[in-house]
C-alpha cells in the first residue's frame with residue numbers, strides 16, 4: 250500500500266493506575282479504511298483522542314501526515330476531521346447554526362452551498378432548523394458526520410460512525426462513506442463494534458485488547474487465520490484469547 254498517513258510509535262496512555270494504552274505502534278496507509286477493533290475498554294477512543302491531540306500520550310510519538318501531533322498539531326488539523334458519539338455539539342444552536350460555526354472555523358468559502366450538499370448527502374434537511382440538543386441519538390450521529398465532512402478531510406477519525414443508527418440508515422451511511430472515500434481518496438480510521446460494517450468498509454483491521462495491539466490483517470487474512478466465516482467470530486476469538494493454532498473443531502471445544 251501507499252505511504253502512511255498516521256504513525257503511532259510506542260505510545261502509552263496511563264490514567265493514574267489505569268493503563269488505557271500500553272506501548273502500541275502502528276501505521277495507517279494512505280487511502281485505506283482501517284478499523285480499530287477491541288472490546289469495551291480496549292483503548293480505541295483513547296487512541297483516537299491522542300491522534301486528534303485531545304489527549305497527550307504518557308509516552309511515545311504520534312504523527313499525522315508526517316507532522317508530530319504533540320508539537321505541531323495545528324499544522325494538520327485543517328486536513329482532518331472526526332466524529333464521535335462522545336463529543337456533543339452546542340445543544341441550543343440549531344443544526345444549521347452549528348454547521349455554520351464549524352464551517353467558518355474551517356474557512357469554507359460558500360458555506361450555504363456546502364451545508365446544502367451535506368444535508369442532502371446525510372439526509373438531515375428536515376432538522377436543519379431544529380436545536381441540536383432536541384434531536385434523537387441517530388439524528389445527532391448524522392449531524393456529527395456532516396460536521397466531520399465539512400472540510401472534505403483527507404483523514405477521518407470516526408469513533409463508532411453508525412452508533413444509534415437504525416439498520417437502514419446505517420447501511421445508507423456506510424454506502425456514503427464508501428462513495429466519499431472512492432471519490433476523494435481520503436483515509437479513514439474507524440472504531441466500531443459492528444463487524445459487518447468492518448467487513449464491508451475496511452481493508453485493514455487492527456485488534457486491540459487491554460491497550461495492546463494483539464493482531465492485524467485484512468478481514469480476509471483474519472478470517473483465514475482464525476478459520477472463521479465472519480468477523481464477529483474472529484472478534485470473539487481474539488477477545489477471549491482463543492488459541493489460533495487449534496483446528497476450528499478443537500476451538501469450538503474450548504468455547505466457555
Ligand SMILES: Nc1ncnc2c1ncn2[C@@H]1O[C@H](COP(=O)(O)OP(=O)(O)OP(=O)(O)O)[C@@H](O)[C@H]1O
Nearest residue numbers: 264267268269287288289290291292293294295296
Ligand atoms: N479519563 C479517564 N480517566 C480514567 N480512566 C479512563 C479515562 N478514559 C478512559 N479510561 C480508561 O481507559 C481504558 C480504555 O478506555 P477507552 O475509552 O479508550 O476504551 P474503548 O476501547 O474506546 O472502549 P468502548 O468500546 O467501551 O468505547 C478503560 O479502562 C477506561 O476505563
